[in-house]
Structure formats: C-alpha cells, structure tokens
Amino acid sequence: MVSPESEDRDRETKPAKYARAGIRFLWRIEREGSTPVAYTYELDPASGTYVATGVHRGRLKTDIGFPVDIDLAIRS
Numbered sequence: 591m592v593s594p595e596s597e598d599r600d601r602e603t604k605p606a607k608y609a610r611a612g613i614r615f616l617w618r619i620e621r622e623g624s625t626p627v628a629y630t631y632e633l634d635p636a637s638g639t640y641v642a643t644g645v646h647r648g649r650l651k652t653d654i655g656f657p658v659d660i661d662l663a664i665r666s
Contacts, residue, residue: 615655626662
C-alpha cells in the first residue's frame with residue numbers, strides 16, 4: 591500500500607522537477623494488486639512536460655532512448 595502523499599509525489603512532484611532539470615526519460619513503477627506495472631515517459635522539448643510512451647505489464651520492452659528488456663513477472 592502506498593500513502594496518498596507518496597503517490598502524489600511520484601506522479602506529480604517528481605515528474606515536474608525532473609522535467610525542469612531536463613531529464614529526458616522517466617519510468618514510474620507501481621503495483622496493480624501484486625503485479626508490477628511500469629509507466630514510461632519521454633520529455634517533450636516543445637512543452638517541457640512528459641508524454642507517455644507506454645504502460646508495461648509482464649515485460650518492459652522498449653528502445654526509446656536505449657534498448658531495454660526487463661521481465662516484470664513475479665515468481666514465487
């Protein structure tokens with residue numbers, strides 16, 4: 591369980607600060623039940639804000655910025 595304050599910080603505060611700093615890529619990892627979900631973003635230089643590039647369940651596979659292939663499956 592994540593506190594509302596932590597959720598707000600991860601979804602609102604940090605992305606705004608990172609965008610102002612010019613950090614080009616942002617990933618946010620959250621849980622849906624017991625399963626991890628990765629949200630990926632890229633900084634739009636025209637607006638200075640992040641745009642979503644994907645929502646990844648089970649596997650985070652992208653080549654935006656650099657190639658990544660991460661298994662998100664949880665195994666007991």
